Amino acid sequence: xxxxxxxxxxxxxxxxxxxxxxxxxxxxxxxxxxxxxxxxxxxxxxxxxxxxxxxxxxxxxxxxxxxxxxxxxxxxxxxxxxxxxxxxxxxxxxxxxxxxxxxxxxxxxxxxxxxxxxxxxxxxxxxxxxxxxxxxxxxxxxxxxxxxxxxxxxxxxxxxxxxxxxxxxxxxxxxxxxxxxxxxxxxxxxxxxxxxxxxxxxxxxxxxxxxxxxxxxxxxxxxxxxxxxxxxxxxxxxxxxxxxxxxxxxxxxxxxxxxxxxxxxxxxxxxxxxxxxxxxxxxxxxxxxxxxxxxxxxxxxxxxxxxxxxxxxxxxxxxxxxxxxxxxxxxxxxxxxxxxxxxxxxxxxxxxxxxxxxxxxxxxxxxxxxxxxxxxxxxxxxxxxxxxxxxxxxxxxxxxxxxxxxxxxxxxxxxxxxxxxxxxxxxxxxxxxxxxxxxxxxxxxxxxxxxxxxxxxxxxxxxxxxxxxxxxxxxxxxxxxxxxxxxxxxxxxxxxxxxxxxxxxxxxx
Amino acid sequence: xxxxxxxxxxxxxxxxxxxxxxxxxxxxxxxxxxxxxxxxxxxxxxxxxxxxxxxxxxxxxxxxxxxxxxxxxxxxxxxxxxxxxxxxxxxxxxxxxxxxxxxxxxxxxxxxxxxxxxxxxxxxxxxxxxxxxxxxxxxxxxxxxxxxxxxxxxxxxxxxxxxxxxxxxxxxxx
Numbered sequence: 001x002x003x004x005x006x007x008x009x010x011x012x013x014x015x016x017x018x019x020x021x022x023x024x025x026x027x028x029x030x031x032x033x034x035x036x037x038x039x040x041x042x043x044x045x046x047x048x049x050x051x052x053x054x055x056x057x058x059x060x061x062x063x064x065x066x067x068x069x070x071x072x073x074x075x076x077x078x079x080x081x082x083x084x085x086x087x088x089x090x091x092x093x094x095x096x097x098x099x100x101x102x103x104x105x106x107x108x109x110x111x112x113x114x115x116x117x118x119x120x121x122x123x124x125x126x127x128x129x130x131x132x133x134x135x136x137x138x139x140x141x142x143x144x145x146x147x148x149x150x151x152x153x154x155x156x157x158x159x160x161x162x163x164x165x166x167x168x169x170x171x172x173x174x175x176x177x178x179x180x181x182x183x184x185x186x187x188x189x190x191x192x193x194x195x196x197x198x199x200x201x202x203x204x205x206x207x208x209x210x211x212x213x214x215x216x217x218x219x220x221x222x223x224x225x226x227x228x229x230x231x232x233x234x235x236x237x238x239x240x241x242x243x244x245x246x247x248x249x250x251x252x253x254x255x256x257x258x259x260x261x262x263x264x265x266x267x268x269x270x271x272x273x274x275x276x277x278x279x280x281x282x283x284x285x286x287x288x289x290x291x292x293x294x295x296x297x298x299x300x301x302x303x304x305x306x307x308x309x310x311x312x313x314x315x316x317x318x319x320x321x322x323x324x325x326x327x328x329x330x331x332x333x334x335x336x337x338x339x340x341x342x343x344x345x346x347x348x349x350x351x352x353x354x355x356x357x358x359x360x361x362x363x364x365x366x367x368x369x370x371x372x373x374x375x376x377x378x379x380x381x382x383x384x385x386x387x388x389x390x391x392x393x394x395x396x397x398x399x400x401x402x403x404x405x406x407x408x409x410x411x412x413x414x415x416x417x418x419x420x421x422x423x424x425x426x427x428x429x430x431x432x433x434x435x436x437x438x439x440x441x442x443x444x445x446x447x448x449x450x451x452x453x454x455x456x457x458x459x460x461x462x463x464x465x466x467x468x469x470x471x472x473x474x475x476x477x478x479x480x481x482x483x484x485x486x487x488x489x490x491x492x493x494x495x496x497x498x499x500x501x502x503x504x505x506x507x508x509x
Numbered sequence: 510x511x512x513x514x515x516x517x518x519x520x521x522x523x524x525x526x527x528x529x530x531x532x533x534x535x536x537x538x539x540x541x542x543x544x545x546x547x548x549x550x551x552x553x554x555x556x557x558x559x560x561x562x563x564x565x566x567x568x569x570x571x572x573x574x575x576x577x578x579x580x581x582x583x584x585x586x587x588x589x590x591x592x593x594x595x596x597x598x599x600x601x602x603x604x605x606x607x608x609x610x611x612x613x614x615x616x617x618x619x620x621x622x623x624x625x626x627x628x629x630x631x632x633x634x635x636x637x638x639x640x641x642x643x644x645x646x647x648x649x650x651x652x653x654x655x656x657x658x659x660x661x662x663x664x665x666x667x668x669x670x671x672x673x674x675x676x677x678x679x680x681x682x683x
Contacts, residue, residue, distance in 0.1 A: 118604035119640050139608045159609050162588035164556045164569050167606060189560045191603045192641030208635050214564025214660065258570065271513055277574035278523055284571070295564060297659055334512050505562045508603075 003039040003063065006032050013069050014230035016223075016445035018379040021069040026081060029057075029072045033083045036061050036068070042360055042373070043087035044445075045454050045471035046094065048101040050127045055103045059083070060443060060454055060471070067379060069443055069456075074103060082107035089360045089476045100126045100194060114187040114508060116140050125195050126467070147173035147181050155490065159188045163494075166504035170493075177489040182482045190508040197468035202228065202435050202457075203302055205465060209455060210297050212470045213506030215255055218247040219448025220455065220470060220506075221300035226381065226444030227457040228302050231436035238425040240304025241382045246420040247296045247305070249413045250287050252449035253324075254280055254295075256406045256413070259501050263403055264335065266495040267344035275331055279324060286320045289313035304430030309421075318421045325414040332407045345400035349484040349496030353395050361480045363451015363473040365500050368405045369397035375447035387416055402499040435463035450474065450503065472506030524578040540671045541582050547674050548594065551583045554670070555593035555617065559610045559646065560603035560636075564660040565627040569597065571663045584670070590614075595622040595673060597666075598650070600630040602643040614650045622673045624654045626666065631655040653677070 010020035024032055036043075044060040044067070057072045057080050074080050082105040084091035094105035095113035102124035104110070112121070117140040119125060147154075152173055159167035169185040193212060197205055209224035210217040222244050229236060257280040264272020284294040290313035291299065299307045335341055351361060353370030361369055372393035376384045392408035394401040436442075438461025446453050451473030460466035481500050485493055544552050556569055572579040579585070587593050590613045602610055614621065625646035628634040633644035646652050653676055656669030 116605045123640070125640055159606065160557055160590075160613055164558075164566055164586060166558050166561070166563055166566065167609065188605045188609070189558070189603050190605055190641050191560050191601055191636045192639040193636070195641075196636060196639065211562040211564065211635055211659075214562035215567060217564065254567075258567070271517065274575050275516065275520070277571070278520070278576065281571060281574045281576050294662060295567065295660060297564065330512070330516060334516060337512070503563065505560075 003035045003041070006035060007066065007068070010068065013067070013443055014440065015227045015443035016067065016379065017381055018065065019067040019069060019443055019445070021071065021441070023071045023073070026072065026074070029070070030081045030083070032070055033059070033086050036063065037086040039063055041068075042362065043083070043090055044452060045456070045469065045475070046083075046090055046097060047456065047469040047471075048097050048103050048126075049458055049467040050101060055101065057097070057103060058456065060456065062373070062379070062452070064378070067443075067445060069441070077102065079104045079106045081105070087360055088358070089479060092479065093475060100124065102127060111143060114190045116142075116187055118190070125192060142185055144171050144183050144185070145181070149175075151175050152180065168504050172490060172493070174490055177491070179485050179488055179490060179493070182485050182493075184478055184482060186478065186504060187508050189505050193509040194467075194469060198460075198465050200465065201463050202459065202465050203433060203463060205468065206301055207298060209468075209470060210300070212509070213472055213503040214295070214297070215503065216251070216448040216450060216453060216472070216506065217295065217297045218244070218251040218300055219446045219453040221298075222248060223444030223446040223453050223455040223470075224457065224468075225300055225302050226446065227442035227455050228436070229433065231440045231442040231457070231459060232302070232433050233436075234303055234431060234433050236304050237428050237431055238383070239427045240429040240431070242420055242424050243305040243308065243429050244300055245383050245387070246417060246424075247291065247299045248446070248448070249416045249420065250283070250291075251296065253410060253413045253417070254283055254287075255449045255501075256410050257283060259498065260331075260335075260403065260406055260410070262498050263345075263399070263495065264341065266498050267341050269338060269341055272331070272335065272341075279327060282320060283324065286313075286317040290317040301430065303433040304428070306430070308429050309424065314421055318418065321414050321417050321421075325411060328407065328410050328414070335403070335407075342400070344492070344495060345403055346398060348399040348492050349488060349499060351397040351480055351484050353397060355483060356397060356480070359480045359483065360476050362476040363447075364405055364409070364449065365402060365477050365480070366451065367391070367393040368401035370395040375445055375452050379445065381446070383420075387419055389416060399495060399499040435459075437461055438464075438466070448473070450501070451477070470506070470509065472503050474502040474504075474507040477502050478507060523575050524581060525576055540584075540667060540674070543671060543674045544583050547677055551585055552595060552670070552674065553585060553587045553593050554595045554597050555587055555590045555613070556597045557599070557610060557613050559598055559600045559606045559630075559649070560642065561599035561627065561629065565599040565630070568660045568663055568666060569599075569626070572666060577663050577667070590616040591618065593617050593621070595624060595670065597624050597626055597670075598630055598646045598652075599626045600646045601633045601636045601638075602646055602649045604641055604643055607643055607649055610646075610649055620677060622654075622677055623650060623652045624656060624669050624673050625652045626656050626669070627661060628657050628659045631657045634659065
């Protein structure tokens with residue numbers, strides 16, 4: 001059955017524009033996933049929600065022109081058909097789904113993923129009431145895949161890393177300097193975010209959404225607000241939407257500037273770190289002057305934004321953004337002409353467009369490997385419908401391409417920030433929101449700086465949350481990093497890793 | 510190469526200078542003096558993310574940018590707890606990081622200072638205590654100074670580090 005038939009059977013889905021929802025049986029679940037794969041669809045997220053005696057496994061997927069939320073009811077505890085053969089990124093999501101909701105996919109890999117030693121297998125954090133506390137002071141054993149052969153040895157790194165970064169464990173199998181295999185183990189910063197959502201009032205949980213991954217606070221809180229506002233039938237005033245887009249582009253700029261500096265530094269060019277960290281600091285000060293905070297953790301609230309432009313600050317920010325665009329062009333020429341950087345960036349950590357498509361590489365890293373998808377253009381929410389953002393993509397798939405996409409996106413985001421500031425509509429930036437009734441599902445989808453951020457929100461009525469599932473694009477890209485480093489040398493790993501700059505917190509939840 | 514040098518020349522030194530009456534700079538000046546008085550050498554910091562959302566890490570990174578120029582004050586981040594005088598811990602402490610944090614603390618030579626960073630490191634923040642979270646850093650290891658904020662800006666972080674160093678001097682003279 002071609003995908004159009006499924007879409008014809010689907011219902012409109014509340015939340016982001018262009019979403020449809022579809023309820024299927026266990027037989028149809030595989031069929032719809034196969035048709036999605038055949039039509040070039042991409043899996044966004046996989047999660048489960050729970051009703052008494054019934055679990056509902058849900059998948060969010062994107063096709064060229066639409067998003068589809070597929071729901072599969074399963075009777076309590078029964079396994080559901082696995083889809084990791086179609087969408088490799090689903091494997092870890094299936095394992096995490098079992099760790100948190102107790103529903104098992106019919107898949108060969110039944111190792112835990114997010115569960116280490118903090119709770120026993122029998123406890124389902126998203127369902128069971130009284131949590132037995134596991135003995136977390138004792139780390140558990142984990143079955144890494146062993147590489148056998150003459151001269152193969154293992155290097156274990158983490159969870160506490162040498163730099164100021166998030167914790168996770170990397171197990172390298174190497175011969176000499178060459179990496180034969182990398183296996184990641186994540187879940188160290190799992191702090192119970194999904195269970196915590198159900199304890200917060202629905203009108204206040206945007207604060208938690210913003211802290212799923214602190215570098216993507218605007219993207220997550222906007223996705224949350226989008227999911228909620230559809231269900232609450234709220235029309236956000238235009239100025240609120242324009243302010244959100246301004247915040248989102250400023251967040252993208254801050255992260256890209258930080259990464260461009262760090263990438264130069266990781267390739268031995270400290271000048272790059274100095275220059276870009278200076279620009280980032282000036283940007284943050286500009287954002288504080290215009291919007292009241294260096295990091296916009298609580299800028300997006302249900303109904304609009306909590307901040308508004310300070311007239312003087314906005315003018316200074318506008319002038320700085322123009323200067324930033326010029327400075328970045330100058331620095332880009334220096335990066336492009338630097339022999340040392342060219343040598344380290346080119347051909348390092350290559351993910352071919354074919355591999356990227358097969359594994360589902362997404363977001364910024366995907367766009368560097370020929371996966372030219374960007375929600376701001378493919379499924380735009382207002383005000384992106386009026387801004388005509390340019391899609392920045394490459395096909396080389398190496399560190400150099402991920403650097404180039406960042407440079408392109410800095411240029412484009414500077415243009416967008418300028419337009420947003422110049423054309424900002426007048427009027428209020430916020431409107432009151434009443435809590436939606438219970439039993440509803442809303443889905444928010446926003447293109448954060450790293451890639452598509454998704455929030456699925458289920459209401460319980462009386463201002464409460466039944467279930468909230470946040471999804472960071474790092475879920476798709478972490479497994480691809482394992483492929484990207486194969487055949488590279490160990491000292492290039494920090495550079496390759498930084499070129500992806502994936503989230504641990506947004507993944508571990 | 511010429512363009513690189515020209516860029517360096519045209520930007521000049523952007524590190525904020527001492528005579529400016531900015532509050533942040535007074536912290537910097539005091540900090541330098543205190544470090545000299547207490548340690549007589551550079552302060553070595555080991556950062557540990559024990560469960561943070563990565564927001565605090567962004568501001569910790571900013572300490573090393575040329576405007577705050579932490580290394581110019583005689584403070585540097587080190588790669589091993591065995592080389593550290595002070596642990597800068599962000600949290601809440603996830604239960605899965607509890608063992609790693611305790612081991613890092615044990616590996617740090619005495620007298621070890623601990624600065625808990627951010628609302629979550631101070632109180633558990635929006636995450637609180639749960640089946641997966643131990644809550645504030647102080648629930649897992651002894652904390653000398655707690656710096657609230659979400660995330661705390663670099664000036665607040667500097668002030669917190671200063672407070673820990675001063676406290677250490679107070680303890681030493683008693």
